[in-house]
Amino acid sequence: MVSVKFDRVAKILGQSRAVDGLSLEIKPGELFFLLGPSGCGKTTALRLAAGFYVPDEGKIFFNGRDQSGIAPHKRNTGMVFQNYVLWPHMDVWNNVAYGLKMRRVSEEEKKKRIGLALKTVQMEAYAERLPNQLSGGQQQRVALARALVIEPDVILLDEPLSNLDAKLRIEMRAQIKEIHQKIARTMIYVTHDQAEALSMADRIAVMRQGHIVQVGTPRQLYTRPESAFVAEFIGRTNLLPGRIEECADLLTVRTQVGLIGASNGVNGMAKGDLVFCSVRPESVRLLVSEEPPPKLTNQLTGEVQNIMYLGDSEQYSVRLADGTLVRAVEYNPAPRRAEVGDCVVVQVDARDVMVLPREEPGD
Amino acid sequence: MTSWLKRYDLSPANAGFLLLLWCFFIAFMLYPLTYVFSNAFFTDKGFSLIFFKLMLSSPDYTVILANSINVGLVVTLLTTLLSVPLVFLFVRYEFAGKGLLNGLILIPLVLPPFVGAIGMRQLLARFGSINLLLLYLGVTDQPIDWLGAGFAGVVLLETLHLYPVMYLNLAAALANVDPNLEEAGRNLGASGFKLFRTVTFPLMLPGYFAGAIIVFIWAFTELGTPLILGYRELIAVQIFNMVTDLHQNPMGYALVVAVIVLTLLFFYVSKRLIGNKGYEMMGRGHLASAARPASAFLTVVIYAVVMAISAVSLIPHLGVFFTSIASRWFLSVLPGEYTFKFYREVFSHDITLLSIKNSLFFSALSTMIDVVLGVTTAYFLTRKRVPGRDVLDAFAMLPLALPGLVMAFGYVAAFSATPLDARINPVPLLVVAYAVRRLPYMVRAVCAGFQQTSVALEEAAMNLGASPMKTLFQITFPLVFANLVAGAVLCFSFAMLEVSDSLILALKQQDYPITKAIYALLGRIADGPYIASAMGMLGLVLLAVSLFVASRFFGRRMGELFRA
Numbered sequence: 001m002v003s004v005k006f007d008r009v010a011k012i013l014g015q016s017r018a019v020d021g022l023s024l025e026i027k028p029g030e031l032f033f034l035l036g037p038s039g040c041g042k043t044t045a046l047r048l049a050a051g052f053y054v055p056d057e058g059k060i061f062f063n064g065r066d067q068s069g070i071a072p073h074k075r076n077t078g079m080v081f082q083n084y085v086l087w088p089h090m091d092v093w094n095n096v097a098y099g100l101k102m103r104r105v106s107e108e109e110k111k112k113r114i115g116l117a118l119k120t121v122q123m124e125a126y127a128e129r130l131p132n133q134l135s136g137g138q139q140q141r142v143a144l145a146r147a148l149v150i151e152p153d154v155i156l157l158d159e160p161l162s163n164l165d166a167k168l169r170i171e172m173r174a175q176i177k178e179i180h181q182k183i184a185r186t187m188i189y190v191t192h193d194q195a196e197a198l199s200m201a202d203r204i205a206v207m208r209q210g211h212i213v214q215v216g217t218p219r220q221l222y223t224r225p226e227s228a229f230v231a232e233f234i235g236r237t238n239l240l241p242g243r244i245e246e247c248a249d250l251l252t253v254r255t256q257v258g259l260i261g262a263s264n265g266v267n268g269m270a271k272g273d274l275v276f277c278s279v280r281p282e283s284v285r286l287l288v289s290e291e292p293p294p295k296l297t298n299q300l301t302g303e304v305q306n307i308m309y310l311g312d313s314e315q316y317s318v319r320l321a322d323g324t325l326v327r328a329v330e331y332n333p334a335p336r337r338a339e340v341g342d343c344v345v346v347q348v349d350a351r352d353v354m355v356l357p358r359e360e361p362g363d
Numbered sequence: 364m365t366s367w368l369k370r371y372d373l374s375p376a377n378a379g380f381l382l383l384l385w386c387f388f389i390a391f392m393l394y395p396l397t398y399v400f401s402n403a404f405f406t407d408k409g410f411s412l413i414f415f416k417l418m419l420s421s422p423d424y425t426v427i428l429a430n431s432i433n434v435g436l437v438v439t440l441l442t443t444l445l446s447v448p449l450v451f452l453f454v455r456y457e458f459a460g461k462g463l464l465n466g467l468i469l470i471p472l473v474l475p476p477f478v479g480a481i482g483m484r485q486l487l488a489r490f491g492s493i494n495l496l497l498l499y500l501g502v503t504d505q506p507i508d509w510l511g512a513g514f515a516g517v518v519l520l521e522t523l524h525l526y527p528v529m530y531l532n533l534a535a536a537l538a539n540v541d542p543n544l545e546e547a548g549r550n551l552g553a554s555g556f557k558l559f560r561t562v563t564f565p566l567m568l569p570g571y572f573a574g575a576i577i578v579f580i581w582a583f584t585e586l587g588t589p590l591i592l593g594y595r596e597l598i599a600v601q602i603f604n605m606v607t608d609l610h611q612n613p614m615g616y617a618l619v620v621a622v623i624v625l626t627l628l629f630f631y632v633s634k635r636l637i638g639n640k641g642y643e644m645m646g647r648g649h650l651a652s653a654a655r656p657a658s659a660f661l662t663v664v665i666y667a668v669v670m671a672i673s674a675v676s677l678i679p680h681l682g683v684f685f686t687s688i689a690s691r692w693f694l695s696v697l698p699g700e701y702t703f704k705f706y707r708e709v710f711s712h713d714i715t716l717l718s719i720k721n722s723l724f725f726s727a728l729s730t731m732i733d734v735v736l737g738v739t740t741a742y743f744l745t746r747k748r749v750p751g752r753d754v755l756d757a758f759a760m761l762p763l764a765l766p767g768l769v770m771a772f773g774y775v776a777a778f779s780a781t782p783l784d785a786r787i788n789p790v791p792l793l794v795v796a797y798a799v800r801r802l803p804y805m806v807r808a809v810c811a812g813f814q815q816t817s818v819a820l821e822e823a824a825m826n827l828g829a830s831p832m833k834t835l836f837q838i839t840f841p842l843v844f845a846n847l848v849a850g851a852v853l854c855f856s857f858a859m860l861e862v863s864d865s866l867i868l869a870l871k872q873q874d875y876p877i878t879k880a881i882y883a884l885l886g887r888i889a890d891g892p893y894i895a896s897a898m899g900m901l902g903l904v905l906l907a908v909s910l911f912v913a914s915r916f917f918g919r920r921m922g923e924l925f926r927a
Contacts, residue, residue: 052822054372072825073834079826085819089841099827150827 078147395773477587482682513594536570737805808850812843
């Protein structure tokens, strides 16, 4: 298994620094995600690893070996492209066989490995088909097999599921994760779909404007985002702007709707800092006014603006006194407890409030 | 140097090919043109406009210039009038046998007017078949002077030859007009000709001018047809005559410069009229609404129109055909007796046999050059960001705008008294001239292939361990193979029937290619025209077969090659 290290890598494409001072260490055998909005440089980073781009600054190491000057065809990476990119003039078998031919693998060995790779992606029955006779999902599997069969040091996946329909996408998530566990190889997976990243990744690097904003496990990123950008990009959140009033065990933040107490904050914050209080919709509790309000922290009153029923959940938008909209989600919703126009109290536990710096680091 | 290579992501082999390309373009395009220009503007005493003053003040030359421009304009106008109705019928209506009729429309493109002119002479001469027929039927009692000085004959042949070019361009342009835009016009109250004038035609303009440029330049500088019809008052013929005594009379340079300037002017004017940007069409609505079934009556009309036009454009070539199988054809509507002996003579006569060998050899060689240059140029244009890319592109496309006549003249002049002197050995320059003439078709064909082939397909191969060379041969070439073959077939067949380069550059009988041999044979009294016709027929068959093969590979995008 191979580790991958980006050491202060920069790549200029056209006028912009597509990747800018990127440093990363990916552990051997990890399923590592590069996640970010379009144009954040994640695909550029992947292509740098494959060797299709030469870094303008910095170096990339595989297992400590510097990859500068090593051509793409000598890197032993297996890439799965966004549009599958199967060669239309070769059938499935020959597409998959291609990398083995380049490696002069014996005929017998080749047969065995192609058979195994096609079996892994459940495409044994289609070996003689041409790519244009396959559906999108089938092409995707063949592309995966083509990358797997050469037993690459690193598997690079560039938004491999983005062209599939929603249902198939979710099925393929599980399959790719299963394959990863089976073959135990380092994988770098690029996507803009945060649900894909959360559900599959060992670790995720969130990227923005060519550099990394935060690296962590899915759980860390969701529960302990370090910036408003990450909090908003991964999952949904309510951001209430304010200023730190008191810095004790509990952080107290003065917002336009009153004081909010929080037990979580990014390190190094001090009294007077401009901050956001980030509250996930699912931790916002909705208390209907007739019920006697229990003595709980962080109670805010507002008016129900909008209700959306989604079956497994129900989303409420509540307009607070100062006009701020707060979203609350109730899972497995009981019969509707409030109607549009009702006056309600929303409440959040202090442990569910994250205090995040108002200025983005690096901006 | 290495940092330069790295910046543009070039391997040393890339750089070598790039250098080769530049050398070729500079030696065989930039240098001859510069040479012609400098000789036109500089005399022993330095810069001078004396030749141009002479040209514009002498009525001889102004008449000749005007004649050539008129041929160009009239042919452009006539091809427009002929193609617009055809295009509308074909793009907007569905009817049985549409594909067949479409093919019929394109046939004249494969019939070089140079060969047609031979038949034309036979049919339309003072005592040619048509006059004899009219006299016999008593329609007239005096033979009619159809060809006049030759202007009408040239215009007629060129129109019949070139209307398919206009048709292809207009058809592509019309097919590209979103029917929803017309529906919007109709919705707001426009219909019929008003809708066409205000919405449809303005949207077709870029395509129209693309076709018009090619038709104009082609007709404006056509050499073979007027030579065979004996119409000498055209600038192309004058330039041809001046090649032999360039040293005594530098007027030829000035005439060539005049041709270039007029060509560029026409290019400039049409680009200005287009406003240099094509219209971006919005997303297509329901495309099915574009063509509707034609009524039975309309179908009959369409068949009648297409058949009539095709019949007329085939007449000259029927003349050639009859000439080639007539044992004697003089003062009669049709030949009295038929024979195939002239076809046998083509393969036994020393001029003809040698010329066929020569043409095959020259064309094969020039096609190979085109394949190498075309693939290389297309590769740099589509796959790399090399410095001077736009200039490279311009050079590769320049032969479309530069008449063959100009290039051939430039070669003779610029390379005289060098190892490439055409008077000593014309073969290298002939081969190069053929290659340069058809390079744009090759570049276009291969560029189209590269553009349709995603770079990611190549990256996937490299990612799996294929070296750049292996990727090129195992992935890229197989995927653009159809385009490559189609381009090569076109290059080869056009080179076989290339007129102006052959007439100007091949000076000795031993080096004559087919076209020059036909021209030389026509001058011989006895059996010359018959053998020439037989050879012309063989040429026609060759070109027709080649274009058929090429269109198989190209599919529906054949028309793209005939656009500026």
